[in-house]
Amino acid sequence: MTHPTDTRPPRPLDRYFGISAAGSSVPQELRAGLTTFLTMSYILFVNPQVLGSAITVPNAPLQLLMTTAIAAAFGSLAMGLIARYPFAQAPGMGLNAFFAFTVVQGMGVPWQTALGAVFISGALFVILSAVGARQAIVRAIPLSLKFAITAGIGAFLAFLGLRSAGIVVSNPATLLGLGDLSAPGAWLAVAGLIISAALMRRRVNGAVLIGILVTSAAAILLKLPVFAGGPDGAMQAFPGFGGRLLGVIDTPVWPGSLVGQLDLAGAFGLGLLSVVFTFFFVDFFDATGTLTGLAQKAGYLDSNGDMPRARRTFAMDGLAAMFGAFMGTSTTTAYVESASGIGEGGRTGLSAVTVGGLFLLSMFLWPLAAAIPGAATAPALILVGALMMEGIRHIDWDDLGESLPAFLTIIAMPLTFSIANGVSFGVITYCAVNALTGRARRVHPILYGVAALLLARYVFLSEG
Known part of the structure; x- marks a missing residue:
């Protein structure tokens, strides 16, 4: 980190990412990127399981794992290098289930056509970001x-x-x-939570990461049945790395059966417009809400609630969705687990670049990711979740026009398992309550339009 009295120009890496200006350091950013990767690396194994039920290609699990890693690497690198924020991206949970179970299996849409719908929705994100529409919506949302x-x-x-x-x-x-x-997983997670919280309370650098690594090592050494992949889906002890080179190295496979297979012509068909717009609406508010929340947590929102470089940031989200669809996976989007890296001190795009690099490395070292059980990363999510509640003290709880929409936003996210639903409920309620209590002008006109679109989405696209 450059000393305040040092008149020498910052090094290129520091200057490009603004590391010193953000009050961070290269080791801190690298550590934050590793923490984020560990908390979201489960997607390497979960996404192939979900999409594998709908996409039938030779050696589907491994091809889907590789395309997941490539899409996550591209999205995170784009966000880190171009937008220069510590927001990692990967194929999103929820939308992959909608892709597989509702669109492909439920509606009988070919998976190639469904990928085309994802690509089109991503293109819409980029267009709206380029013209400033997404930024305008974010500005219209009250503090x-x-x-x-x-x-x-x-x-x-x-x-x-x-x-x-x-x-x-x-x-x-x-x-x-x-x-x-x-159960072993429960008390392992509780132990990890206490370790991480105690280390953080004592201001130990890398507290969250240390908690993840210590609990993972304990699970392996004690042979605890906390790893997925056992018979009939049961949890099992760490099965080891098999006969792979050095235990953790395996040869990557190019997902040739998935790359470029999207069917754009089929996705433009009139019957699939509802699918395209459902992908669009859900991911629009999911990603917009996630990016806004992460920016606020990282301290990047100004006094007006605006995020610097918002246009390129939102565009990178759409570009990642387009690239992911081309590679053969469902919508790639900003990951809420990035908050774990932000909690570890990540403040610049170098954190996201680190995540992207680790996803590329996982194509060779993906067996190593299997050594981190969900019970070890769970404490990081719980601890960071607690830290993100700090902002509610700024909400005027005595004003029902402010407090009720805020409450519904908070409670709807975990209960409906959707960030998009939480944002939607909050926006709709905020507009309705203020309009019906003589404070219609308090609401930005754009927000009324957004609320109307959200209501239409729930009425006409409720299957999403």
Whole structure:
């Protein structure tokens, strides 16, 4: 880091990413990127499982893993190098399930045509970003909702962590319930949470990453059944690396059966317009909400709630979706797990570049990612989720026109398992309550238009 009294120009890396200006350092950015990668590397294995139920190609699991890694690497590198923010990207959860189960299996749409729909929706993102429409929408969202979006993402992250640890489970009587706290995954996650929180409280650098590595090592050494992939989907002890070179190196495979297979002509068909716009609406507000929340957490929003370089940032999100569709995967988008790296101190695009590089490396070292169980990354999600709740103290809870939309934004994200739904509920409620209580002019005109579109989406595209 450049000393304040040092008159020498900053080194090219520092100057390009603005590392010193952001109060960070190269080691801190690299550590943050590694933390983000570890918390989202599960997508390398989950995305092929989800898409594999709909995409039938030779050696589908490995080809889908490779195209997932390539799409995540491209999206993260684009965000880091061009937008210069610490926001990693990868094929999004939720949209991959909509792609596989609703569009391909449920509607009988060929997977090639569904990829075409994803590509078109990404192109729409880029166009709207280039003309400034996405930035205008973000500016129209009041500060109370922006704080609520950040807090809602925190609640969503914590819920993901609790679910991954088996502490919160589904319950047929109450929808959700308390899991088996005597299970190895649960107490391993609790131990990791306490370790990471204690280290962070003592201001130890790399606290979150240390927690992940310590609990992963404990799971392997103690042979705890916390790793996925056992018979009939049961959890198992770490199975080892097999006979691979040095234990962790394996040969990458080019996903030739997936690359360039998208069917744009079929996606433009009248019958698929609803699919295209469902992809568009869901990812638009999911990604916009995620990027806004992450920017607020990283301290990049100014007093007006604007994000510097917003146009190129949102454009990189759309470009990543287009590239991912070309490579053969569902929508690539900004990952909420980037908050773990931000919590570790990541403040510049070097963190996202690190994530992108690690995804490329995972094409050779992907067996190593299997050594990090979900129970080890769960504490990072819970801890960062708690830190992201800080902004709710800025919300005026005495004003129902501010507090109710904020509350619905926060609570809807984990309960509906969707950032997009949380943003939508907050925007619609904010417009309705203020319009009906004589404060219609308090709402930006653009926000009324957004609310109308969101209502139309729920009425006419409810299958998404």
